[in-house]
Amino acid sequence: MQPELVIFDCDGVLVDSEVIAARVEAQLITEAGFPITGPELAERYAGLTFRDILLRIEEEASIPLQASLLERAEKAVDRALARQVEAVDGAPKAVLMTTAPRCICSNSSPQRLEMMLTKTGLKPAFADTVFSAEQTPERRPKPAPDVFLFAAERMRADPANTFVVEDSAHGIAGAKAAGMRVIGFTGGRHSYPGHADVLTEAGAETVIGRWADFQPILAALSQWSEAR
Numbered sequence: 001m002q003p004e005l006v007i008f009d010c011d012g013v014l015v016d017s018e019v020i021a022a023r024v025e026a027q028l029i030t031e032a033g034f035p036i037t038g039p040e041l042a043e044r045y046a047g048l049t050f051r052d053i054l055l056r057i058e059e060e061a062s063i064p065l066q067a068s069l070l071e072r073a074e075k076a077v078d079r080a081l082a083r084q085v086e087a088v089d090g091a092p093k094a095v096l097m098t099t100a101p102r103c104i105c106s107n108s109s110p111q112r113l114e115m116m117l118t119k120t121g122l123k124p125a126f127a128d129t130v131f132s133a134e135q136t137p138e139r140r141p142k143p144a145p146d147v148f149l150f151a152a153e154r155m156r157a158d159p160a161n162t163f164v165v166e167d168s169a170h171g172i173a174g175a176k177a178a179g180m181r182v183i184g185f186t187g188g189r190h191s192y193p194g195h196a197d198v199l200t201e202a203g204a205e206t207v208i209g210r211w212a213d214f215q216p217i218l219a220a221l222s223q224w225s226e227a228r
Helices: 018-031 038-044 050-061 068-084 091-096 110-120 146-155 169-177 195-202 211-227
Strands: 005-008 102-106 130-132 162-166 181-185 206-208
Touching: 005 146, 018 038, 018 050, 018 068, 050 068, 068 110, 091 211, 102 110, 102 146, 110 130, 130 146, 146 162, 146 169, 162 169, 162 211, 169 181, 169 195, 181 195, 181 211, 195 206, 206 211
Parallel strands: 005 102, 005 162, 102 130, 162 181, 181 206
Antiparallel strands: none
16 A cells, blocks of 8 residues: 655755754854764754754753854744755655645744745645645644644545655654554764664654655555555
């Protein structure tokens, strides 16, 4: 059975933005009194919004972080992404080869998604099927399932026959909570040793490290669904 819907995360899955954002955010957090590198930030807080990252750090380190960091980080990351963001290698071809209905579900703002997808040439492949957690009624980001369920309703798809491609444990948690099946992805430049294990433990049925493997894996998992 062909999937009724294939959902792609954006950051770190379609566009190689995570490594850029982590570098900028880590510098701001370090300057605020909590030393951390970009790779450390990407690994420890993958999939979280910057607001949630700051809350986690405040809880873990008992360091108050200024609310002004949010606005500063958003502007700095947007500037860096506008200059540097590129599509993940193989992503445009993999998306176009996906014959099932497809969409994007992301924690990024609609404005940032528009900019990144336009710059990387991916926007025409999705048209108006790009969903931000900010567009959901409660505006709850992943790991809440809201954006996934919102997309499935808009696309008139059964969550049980929907596949999601995610690069973070938080994203996988949200997709699983929505009743969807998940393929983990470790092909972004922010990937780290043990990344695949983290995604598997979070609930991914399998993990791929390059887009060339996506179509065969999707077909195999779809057939397995029929056999169950």
